[in-house]
Amino acid sequence: MTLPVMHSSIHKTKATAITLAALLMSGTIHAADRVTFQLDWLPGGDKAPVYVGLAQGFFEERDLDVHISQGRGSTDAITKLATGQADIGLSDITALMIAHAEGDVPVKGVYSVFSQPPHAFYVLKDSDIEQVSDVADKRIATSPFTSSNLFLPLLLEMNGVDEQSVNLIQSDPGTLSPMLLNGRTDVVISWITDQERYADNARSIGQSLRVIPWHEAGLEAYATTLIASERFLDERPDVAKRFVEAYEQAIEYTWANPEQAAVAVNDVVPEVEIDMAARTIEAIRSLVFNDFSAANGLGTFEPGRLASTWQWTANAQEMDPEVLDPESIVDRRFLPGSSR
Incomplete structure (x- = not known):
């Protein structure tokens, strides 16, 4: 009585394995594209969009499997992207400019988050x-x-x-x-x-x-920016494009729904208080949504402001402005609505 059942079970297992293999080969079943996101500092309301993208399914809708890595400053974030430990993340654009001015760094800015400095x-x-x-x-x-x-x-x-x-x-x-x-x-x-x-x-x-x-x-300049490794952009451009689109959707949701955005952060990082995160989101609204972003669009790198941001940075660092063309540190191909 037992043997036929075992044989039946074995046949079913083999059949299931064959079916799964066929589906995988046909492309019907596939794994989502994994993306490692690098924070530039500790989680909080100002970092809400990436958590919103997870909570609201904006990444999942674009077939992205996003994992968040903790950060210890912009320089740390740039280093981790440059060395392949992460794909895309956050940094102050001035840190990225300085890194490029001092050497060849395979990291580019792809989306401006704060179009005013904090x-x-x-x-x-x-x-x-x-x-x-x-x-x-x-x-x-x-x-x-x-x-x-x-x-x-x-x-x-x-x-x-x-x-x-x-x-x-x-x-x-x-x-x-x-x-x-x-x-x-x-x-x-x-x-x-x-x-x-x-x-x-x-x-x-x-x-x-x-x-x-x-x-x-008078200190008008770009600040927090989405940055990405050149390897990620060159080898997986479609993944990068989908990520930036989802991130922009998350930005818009975050400032339309501060309380829900704060809950999204707290769900992943319980030590971040919901009330504090929600109030922080409201407090920094003008860094993201302002007259400049209204005139030029979210995420964009307007050439004049990009140049003046570098001029501020070069003067502050006592660097020769001629050592860097600020246009060389950004890649606009991945902005929503752009064509590659």
Whole structure:
């Protein structure tokens, strides 16, 4: 009684295997294209689109199997793409420009996420500092690790502030907010992406803050950018095109639905609080959706702004602007609506 059952089971197994093999050979069943996405820093509301793309199925709809890798800064992200550890990811475009100016880096910018830079001054609401020109003779606290420091001298010069008149204090990032609230500094330099965290700290002691974005004081430039390895772009151009299309869809969904976008981040990274992520998304809306992006389109690299971004960067780094053609660091073929 047992043997016929075993034979039947064996025949069914063989038949299933043959059927699956036939389907695979015919292309009816196939694996989704795997893509490794490299963050440039820790997860949070400002990184929401990639998590939204997963949660809303935008990647799956385009037959993409996306895996997210944690990051430790733009330079780290560029290195991981250049060495084949990731396919596509995020970086500040100024870091990409510097990397290209210093050597041959097989990484290109493919989509502009922030068309305005995130650098800002933070002051107490009752401070007499209302604009950049008011920081003359003030104490300014900053982290020694932030890229904002590179652009500070240029920003001050543009706004008529003698750099020697300010007292620049370098301190650990975690101490900056307490220093401002305790009166040990008049101004803090930080990114707009930190706005809600600073606001919470101020509210906890009955204070409120004023944020002065540097782009409102003349520092208009590209910032956070989707970057990709040239190997990925050359060997899997269709995959790259589908990824960028899905990512743009995720960007639009993120800022149309901040709460749901925040939930998408929290579902993958529970330590990211939903409320904080949602408020961060709202706080940085102007970095993504602004007059410039409305006029030129999301994701685009307008030649004039790309050139001025490099000019800012070269001046800040005391580099010869002629060492790099900024057009050489971007690849526009993968922008949604473009033809390859």
